[in-house]
Amino acid sequence: MRTLPAKFIEHTGGRRVDADMEHWASRLEALADQFEVPGASLAFWRGGEVHACATGVLNTATGAPVHTDSLFQIGSITKVWTATQIMLLAEQGRTTLDTRVVDVLPRFTVKDAQATASITLRHLLTHTAGIDGDLFLDTGRGDDCLARYVEACAGLEQTFPVGDSHSYCNSGFVIAGRVIEQLTGQVWDRALREQICEPLGLTHTFTLPEDVLRFGAAMGHGDDGGPAPAWGLPRSVGPAGLICSTAADVVAFGRAHLTPGALLADPQAMGEPQVDLPNPYAGGQQWGIGWSLDEWDGHVVLSHTGDTIGQHAALWVLPETRTVVAVLINGGHSVAFQHHLVSELMKELHQISVPGPLAPPAHPVDVDVDLFTGVYERAGSQIHVTTHDGQLRLRTEPTGILVGLAQPRTLELTPVDATTFVGRGEEESMWDAVVFENRADGPSYLHYSGRATPKTG
Incomplete structure (x- = not known):
């Protein structure tokens, strides 16, 4: 109590x-x-x-x-503040949403050369750059930490081609923060204070x-x-x-x-x-x-x-x-x-009704669940999808720096339609939605927790 x-x-x-x-x-x-x-x-x-x-x-x-x-x-509400900083710079004529990142950060690179050359600020702020998005890398406490982080992005894979889909991308917003530093000549923290906190009188x-x-x-x-x-x-x-x-x-x-x-x-x-x-x-x-x-x-x-x-x-x-x-x-x-x-x-x-989460249908849906089993993987997470007694089970395992900080999670999935499922963990009352996407001309994806996670095995 x-x-x-x-x-x-x-x-x-x-x-x-x-x-x-x-x-x-x-x-x-x-x-x-x-x-x-x-x-x-x-x-x-x-x-x-x-x-x-x-x-x-x-x-x-x-x-x-x-x-x-x-x-x-x-947490990630910070991303709206970072996006607002970029928009302020765009309104001042110092950049545009369709400016390529390499035009501001000439040393920026990811693993795919074509992606490096075509990623724009709009892609970063809309989570459509396609780069592996959960690189939680500690590059130190110094004022150069964002610059060092962006250097480490050189090894990031593409989960999909630039602009092809949407996948929540923490890495993209760190890159955007470094763009802000380059355009303002200040570390991101200081630029945030001058652009947003001080004008709005935010004292806490x-x-x-x-x-x-x-x-x-x-x-x-x-x-x-x-x-x-x-x-x-x-x-x-x-x-x-x-x-x-x-x-x-x-x-x-x-x-x-x-x-x-x-x-x-x-x-x-x-x-x-x-x-x-x-x-x-x-x-x-x-x-x-x-x-x-x-x-x-x-x-x-x-x-x-x-x-x-x-x-x-x-x-x-x-x-x-x-x-x-x-x-x-x-x-x-x-x-x-x-x-x-x-x-x-x-x-x-x-008198506004907030819609509840997607829930299991009133009548069972017949789906070939074997189409979706396998291992799906991205930076920071490995997801295993298996079958048990004819039902899909999803288990997420944190990887890298998130081990010990994020917790594994298991969901027993119930089909809503041919590609959409819902599940919830033990002692949880809210359902989570999971959408599978099997592309005939490319990789298969699991869309869950805002991320597009490609199937790797």
């Missing part, structure tokens, strides 16, 4: 207003208990005001309480641990409920996922994408669809510039989630209702927690 009460406050230009935040503080606390979340922070923008509440502890080993100004790792948003340590900072937690084995990822993957922030600061960033001139002259450009997703059942149907794009009850939703070591974050922006929601947590059943929370919030605020 939780012993610390939820804290709540609405930020209203210096006034403290209770309104209905007692209700949301209570719901945040109850859902955290239900889904075994050690600590959580929620903020949302409604009616011209930011409302925020928090519950639980930053670290189960210390019992330090979560406050609304506590910092959590927002940082990238380096020595800055984060000045505030109450959340520790991630593992499946056993105890503190994670490490606090954060290497500095070299900063532009892909190293921002630490408060829920209110993340909401302020999201709001800037609703208001022309707050940062970008035309923030709507980032929400223009760029590519259809091969697995449209996992939080988005299309991808824009940095944003995942979806629809709830006819309302366009721009979103991004983020996972680091035992921490999870989500940001949703609904342009039509001008609603922005951010939730940050440090463990537990994160996907189910965030879905229940945002579903309740959207129903209460706008």
